[in-house]
Amino acid sequence: MPRDHDAAFLHVESSLSGRRWTGPSADALRLGEALAQATGLPAALAGVLARQGVRAETAAAYLAPKLKDLLPDPRGLRDMERAATRLDAAAERGERIAIFADYDVDGGASAALLIWWLRALGRDATLYVPDRLREGYGPNPEAMAQLSASHDLIVCVDCGTAAHEALEAAGGTDVIVLDHHLGTETPPPVLACVNPNRPDEDGALGHLCAAAVTFLCLVEANRQRRGAGREAPDLMGMTDLVALATVADVAPLMGVNRAFVQAGLRAMGRGGRPGLEALAATARLSGPPTPYHLGFVLGPRINAAGRVGRADLGARLLASADRHEAAALADRLEEVNAERKAVEGATRVAALAQAEARLDADPDAPLVWAAGEGWHPGVLGITAGQLARRFRRPAVVLGVADGMAKGSGRSVAGVDLGSCVARMARAGELASGGGHVMAAGLSVGAGCVEAAMARLGELLARQGAGGGEPSDLALDSMLMPGACDMALARQLEAAGPWGEGASAPRFAVPEVRIHDARPVGQDGLRLTVSDGIGPRLQVIAFGAMSGPIGPRLLSHGGGRFHLAGRLEVNRWQGRESVQLALIDAAEA
Numbered sequence: 001m002p003r004d005h006d007a008a009f010l011h012v013e014s015s016l017s018g019r020r021w022t023g024p025s026a027d028a029l030r031l032g033e034a035l036a037q038a039t040g041l042p043a044a045l046a047g048v049l050a051r052q053g054v055r056a057e058t059a060a061a062y063l064a065p066k067l068k069d070l071l072p073d074p075r076g077l078r079d080m081e082r083a084a085t086r087l088d089a090a091a092e093r094g095e096r097i098a099i100f101a102d103y104d105v106d107g108g109a110s111a112a113l114l115i116w117w118l119r120a121l122g123r124d125a126t127l128y129v130p131d132r133l134r135e136g137y138g139p140n141p142e143a144m145a146q147l148s149a150s151h152d153l154i155v156c157v158d159c160g161t162a163a164h165e166a167l168e169a170a171g172g173t174d175v176i177v178l179d180h181h182l183g184t185e186t187p188p189p190v191l192a193c194v195n196p197n198r199p200d201e202d203g204a205l206g207h208l209c210a211a212a213v214t215f216l217c218l219v220e221a222n223r224q225r226r227g228a229g230r231e232a233p234d235l236m237g238m239t240d241l242v243a244l245a246t247v248a249d250v251a252p253l254m255g256v257n258r259a260f261v262q263a264g265l266r267a268m269g270r271g272g273r274p275g276l277e278a279l280a281a282t283a284r285l286s287g288p289p290t291p292y293h294l295g296f297v298l299g300p301r302i303n304a305a306g307r308v309g310r311a312d313l314g315a316r317l318l319a320s321a322d323r324h325e326a327a328a329l330a331d332r333l334e335e336v337n338a339e340r341k342a343v344e345g346a347t348r349v350a351a352l353a354q355a356e357a358r359l360d361a362d363p364d365a366p367l368v369w370a371a372g373e374g375w376h377p378g379v380l381g382i383t384a385g386q387l388a389r390r391f392r393r394p395a396v397v398l399g400v401a402d403g404m405a406k407g408s409g410r411s412v413a414g415v416d417l418g419s420c421v422a423r424m425a426r427a428g429e430l431a432s433g434g435g436h437v438m439a440a441g442l443s444v445g446a447g448c449v450e451a452a453m454a455r456l457g458e459l460l461a462r463q464g465a466g467g468g469e470p471s472d473l474a475l476d477s478m479l480m481p482g483a484c485d486m487a488l489a490r491q492l493e494a495a496g497p498w499g500e501g502a503s504a505p506r507f508a509v510p511e512v513r514i515h516d517a518r519p520v521g522q523d524g525l526r527l528t529v530s531d532g533i534g535p536r537l538q539v540i541a542f543g544a545m546s547g548p549i550g551p552r553l554l555s556h557g558g559g560r561f562h563l564a565g566r567l568e569v570n571r572w573q574g575r576e577s578v579q580l581a582l583i584d585a586a587e588a
Contacts, residue, residue, distance in 0.1 A: 008020050008021055008022065009021040009022050009023035009475055009478075009508060010023075010478070010508055010510055010562050010586070012562060012586040014586075015473065015564075015584045015585060015586040016548050016549045016552055016553075016584065016585045016586060016587075017547065017548060017549060017584050017585075019472060019473045019584060020472045020473070021472070021473050021475055021508065021562075021564065021584075021586070022472045022473065022474050022475065023474075023475050023477070023478075023508075024047060024051070024475075024476060024477060028047070028050060028051060029047070031050040032046045032047030032048075032049075032050040032051075032477075033046070034056070035047075035049060035050050035054070035055070035056055035059065038056035039056055039059050039060075041059070041491075042488055042491060043477070044476070044477055044479060044483070044488060044492075044505070044507065045488070045491050045492060045495060045505075047476050047477050048476050048492070048495065048505040049062065049063075049495065051476060052502065063494065063495055064262075065258045065259035065262055066259060067236075067239070067256070067259045067260070067263050069259075070255060070256040070258075070259045071216075071219070071256055071259070072204075072205060072216070072256060074216040074217065074219050074220035074223075075220065076204075076205070077194050077195075077196060077201065077205065077213070077216065078193075078194070078198060078200060078201060079187075079192035079193055079194050080192075080194050080216065080217060080220055081220060082191065082192045083176045083178070083191070083192035083194050083217055083220075084217050084218075084220035084221040084223075084224060085221075085224060086153065086174060086176060086191060086192065087114075087153070087155065087176065087217065087221055088221045088224055088225060090152060090153045091118055091121050091123050091221075092230075094123065095151075095152035095153055096126070096150065096151040096152045096153070097118065097123070097124075097125040097126070097151060097152070097153045097154075097155065098125065098126040098127075098128055098147040098150075098151040098153070098154045098155070099111045099114050099115065099125050099126065099127050099128065099154075099155050099157060100128045100129075100130075100139055100143065100144075100147065100154060100155070100156045100157070100159070100160070101127065101128070101129050101156075101157045101158060101159070101315055102129075102137065102138070102157070102158035102159045102210070102306075103129050103130065103132055103305070103306025103311040103312075103314070103315075104158070104248075104249070104302075104303050104306055104314075105244060105245055105248035105249060105299050105302045105303055105314065106158045106209050106210045106211055106245040106248065106249040107129070107157055107158035107159065107210065107306075107315065108129075108302055108306075108314040108315035108317075108318050109211040109241040109242065109244055109245035109318055110157035110158050110178065110210045110211045110213075110214040110245065111127055111129075111157055111315045111318075111319065112241050112275075112315060112318035112319040113211060113214045113215060113218065113238055113241050113242070114155060114157070114214060114218075115127065115319040116233075116238055116241075116319065117218050117221075117233050117235075117238070119321065120233035120234075121231070121233060126147070126150075126151065127312060127315055127316065127319065128143060128147060128312075129306070129311040129312035129315055130143060130311060131311050132306055132307070132311055132377055132378055133377060133378075136406070137159065137441055138156075138159040138160060138162070138163045138166070139156055139159060139160055139163040139166040139167055140163075140166050141165065141166050141168075141169035142169075143166075144166050144167060144169040144170045144175075145169045145170070145171070147170070147173070148169070148170040148171050148172075148173040151173060152173065152174070153173070153174050153175075153176070154170055154173055154174070154175045154176070155175075155176045155177075155178065156175065156176070156177045156178070156179070156190075157178045157179070157210055157214055158178075158179060158180070158181075158209075158210035158211075159177075159179060159181070160175075160177035160179055160188060160190070160193070161177060161179045161181050161182070161183030161184075161187075161188060161193060161195050161197075161198070161434070162181070162182075162183040162184055162188070162422075162425075162432075162434045163188060164184065164188045164189060167188045167189055167190055168189055170190075174190075174191045175190040175191055176190065176191055176192045176193075176194070177190050177192070177193040177194065177195065178194050178195075178210060178213050178214045178217055179193070179194070179195045179210055179213065180195060180196060180197055180206075180208055180209055180210045180212075180213055180436065181195070181197065181418075181434055181435060181436055182197050182418045182419060182422045182434050182435060182436055183195070183197075183198070183199075183422070183434060184422075184426065185199050185426075187200075194213055194216075194217060195213070196208050196213065197436065207251055207252040207254055207255065207257060207501070208251065208256075208257070209242075209245045209246050209249040209251040210245070210249075211241060211242045211244075211245035211246065211249075212242055212245070212246060212251070212256070212257070212260060215235065215238070215239075215242050215260075218233075218235055218238075219235060222235065236263065236267065237267055237272065238267075239260060239263040239264040239267050240264045240265075240267040240268040240273055240276060241264070241273075241318060242260045242264055243260055243261045243262075243263070243264020243265055243267075243268065243294060244264065244268075244276070244294050244298065244299065244302075244318075246260050246261055246264075247261060247291050247294035247295045247299065247497070247499055248294060248295055248298075248299030248302070248303070250295075250438055250439075250499070250500045251500065252500050252501030252502070253291075253496075253497050253498065253499045253500060253501050253502040254501050254502060258497060258502070261291060261294075261496075261497040261499075262496075262497060265288070265289050265290070265291070265294075265497070268289045269288045269289055273318075274320050274321060274322065274323045274325075274326035275317035275318045275319070275320045275326045275329065275330070276298065276318070277323075277326070278317070278323070278326040278327045278329070278330035279298055279301060279302070279317065279326075279330045279333065280293075280298065281327075281330070282301075282330040282331060282333070282334045283297050283298065283301065283334075285297060286571060286572070286573060286574060287571035287574075287576075288571075290493070291496060291497040291498060291499050295499065300337065300340075301330075301333045301334065301337045302314035302317065302318070302333065304333060304336045304337040304339075304340040305333055305336055306378065307340050307376075307378025307379055307382075308336060308339050308340045308343055308376060308378045308379070310332075310336075313329060313332060313333055313336065314333070316329055317329040317330060317333065340378065340379065343376050343378070343379050344379040344382055344383065347372070347375050347376065347379050347380070347383050347397075348383050348386060350370070350372055350375075351370035351372070351375075351383050351387060351397050352370075352386075352387070352390075354369075354370035354371070354372075355368045355369070355370050355387050355391065355395070358370075359391065364466050365393070365457060365466060366393060366394070366457045366458075366460040366461035366465035366466035367393065367394050367395070367396065367453060367456055367457040367460050367465065367466075368387050368388075368391045368393055368394070368395045368396075369395065369396040369397065369398070369453045370383075370387070370396075370397050370398070371397070371398035371399070371400055371405055371407070371449055372398075372399065372400065373399075373400045373401070374399065374400070374401060375397070375398075375399035375400070375407075376399065377399050377406060377407070380397045380398065380399055380407040380408045381397075381407075381408035381410065381439065381441075383397045384396060384397040384407070384408050384409055384410040385410040387410075388410040388411065388412055392412060393412060393415075393460075393465050393466055394409060394410065394411045394412060394415055394417050394460050394465055395409065395410055396408070396409040396442070396453065396456070397409075398442075398444075398449060400446050400449075403445065403446050403447075404431065404443055404444070404445060404446060405443065405444050405445070405446050405449045406441075406442070406443040407441070407442065407443075408439065408440065408441050408442075409421065409435070409439065409440045409441075409442065410438065410439055411437065411438045411439070411440075412465070414463070414464065415460060415463045415464065415465045416437045416463060417435065417437065417438065417439065417440050417460070418434065418435035418436040418437055418438075418439065418440045419437075420440075420456060420459040420460055420463075421433040421434060421435055421440040421441075421442050421456070422434050422435070422440075423459065424442075424452070424455060424456060424459070425442070429444075429452060429455055430442050430443065430444050430452060431443045431444055431445060438500075473506070473564060473583065473584055474506070475506050475507060475508045475564055476505045476506055476507060477507060477508075478507065478508045478509075478510060479507045479508070479509055479567070480509070480510075480531060480533075480534060481509060481512060481529065481530055481531050481533075481534045481535060481536070481537040482531075482533065482534025482535060483534075484507075484509065484537050484567055484578055484580065485578060486569070486576070486577075486578050488567060489567050489568060489569045489578045490569060492505055492567055493568070493569055504566045505566065505567070506564060506565065506566060506583060507564070507565065507566075507567060507580075508562055508563070508564050509529070509537065509562070509563045509564075509565070509580060510531075510562045510588065511531055511560050511562065511588050512529040512530060512531050512537070512560065512561060512562075512563060512588075513529065513530060513531075513532065513558065513559075513560055513561075514527055514528070514529050514553060514556040514558075514561065515528045515529065515530060515536065516528040517553055517554050517556060519545060519550075519554070520540075521542070523542075523543055523544070523545040523546040523550070524540065524541060524542045524543065524544060524545065524550075525540075525541040525544040525545055525549075525550045525553060525554060525582075526538070526539070526540055526541075527539040527540075527541070527553060527582075529561075529563065537578070537579075537580055538570070538577060538578065538579040538580070539563060539565070539579060539580045539581075539582050540570070540579050540580070540581055540582065541553070541581075541582035542581070544582065549582070549584065549585050552585070553585060559587065559588070560587075560588035561585050561586065561587060561588050562585065562586045562587075562588050563580060563582060563584075563585050564582070564583050564584040564585065564586075565580040565581045565582040565583045565584075566580070566581045566583065567579075567580060567581075568580075568581050
């Protein structure tokens with residue numbers, strides 16, 4: 001194994017996707033070897049843990065994160081005690097409670113947490129999810145005035161931090177905000193605004209999604225109830241909702257978020273949430289749930305409702321306690337998701353053409369963007385994410401209607417898009433805007449789009465955005481096909497969850513011949529490979545046929561290749577097997 005960190009790993013200077021492969025440094029190798037010796041863990045797993053900064057004395061706790069050990073004190077967040085006290089009082093007195101939720105997975109899961117908690121206490125709540133086309137994101141004055149007229153308490157989840165004017169329309173009705181988005185320098189005019197990303201917070205919990213903030217609020221409410229000798233609903237069974245939101249909202253999988261996801265996957269595996277069970281059945285999932293299922297199967301279906309369908313479908317599904325209702329809602333979400341894919345496809349083609357034209361003129365631009373008349377606002381965020389991944393720089397996609405351009409942006413690792421958008425909104429350079437590190441929403445006058453995007457590009461360039469050159473592919477180590485067995489795949493899976501902020505282990509499998517190659521699905525490829533010594537290894541390459549990797553491997557001509565990918569347990573129709581999920585490949 002190469003030990004010179006400056007040399008390309010396996011001498012791959014330019015892979016089939018144009019990337020240079022890098023391996024672990026000499027120091028990282030030493031740390032991994034020492035960790036393997038001290039813990040008895042396989043060298044491949046120990047190397048991955050060493051990359052995460054795990055030490056021998058903390059390895060056991062890292063591999064089995066427990067909420068009781070990692071859950072922060074809710075009172076460490078400003079306004080939390082006041083928010084929990086008011087929520088508990090409303091539940092205890094049977095007050096009329098309204099929940100105003102964002103239309104994505106995080107908002108829906110946050111709303112469902114409150115609804116399930118209140119239901120356990122014999123209380124109901126009004127669910128209000130704004131229509132994306134008619135009302136846009138977050139609280140609006142009309143909705144707040146309407147809810148205020150018929151409710152004693154309004155709880156805004158996954159929104160509200162920057163909605164000062166709209167929240168003032170609530171009049172004398174108490175309002176609680178449970179959010180995680182960046183906002184203005186001053187909190188909104190509400191009874192309590194709990195947000196780990198408030199300017200007056202230290203940011204230690206800034207990686208939490210809104211559902212996690214809501215869960216902490218319920219932990220504090222339960223503590224107060226127990227202190228008063230009253231019944232406190234079980235919360236561990238609700239961690240499935242927090243896990244779903246954490247992964248789907250691409251929150252960094254660090255600290256307590258790892259514990260949330262592990263606990264939530266276990267809760268989901270036990271069942272009991274009619275909405276999630278119905279959605280899993282509709283999506284034809286089998287076997288235990290994984291972070292992949294949360295982020296790429298269940299999450300998109302719930303998000304589809306807020307994008308192109310009825311905005312409250314996802315939240316209603318997650319809050320449903322009736323299996324027949326849940327099945328009907330899941331079927332409707334499946335239909336809406338198909339509609340979303342069709343709309344998204346047309347927008348993606350048009351946005352991609354614009355983006356490529358702009359980058360032809362300025363290949364080193366720090367920002368890629370596109371705007372179009374009548375583009376559906378529900379798919380702009382997805383399209384921005386696709387552009388950001390393709391061109392390896394922040395991306396913004398805007399839909400233009402009635403003299404305004406409104407849309408979404410997505411960022412790349414190391415570039416804080418949300419703070420730049422919020423800064424421009426405060427300076428009046430945007431009509432509105434906000435978000436978090438990796439995602440943002442914004443609006444600007446149609447005639448000011450060019451100038452606004454140029455200014456946003458300037459701010460992003462200061463953080464190092466731009467260039468867009470193929471990034472190095474960092475690999476954890478090398479594995480021979482014979483070492484890619486079920487035992488190691490299970491251990492790597494158990495060491496997760498893997499995702500944002502904790503990238504899944506990536507291994508190089510060197511010098512293999514392809515025995516069988518066949519297209520699968522829309523643009524995927526399935527391979528069977530071996531090194532001629534050990535057993536054969538199954539390889540799956542999703543999306544490979546739409547780029548340079550798939551066609552080259554399909555016409556391999558008997559040549560040898562280095563493969564790079566993630567070792568996974570493939571579960572299909574009750575059977576399990578080991579496979580390498582291909583990321584890249586290179587001529588050997």
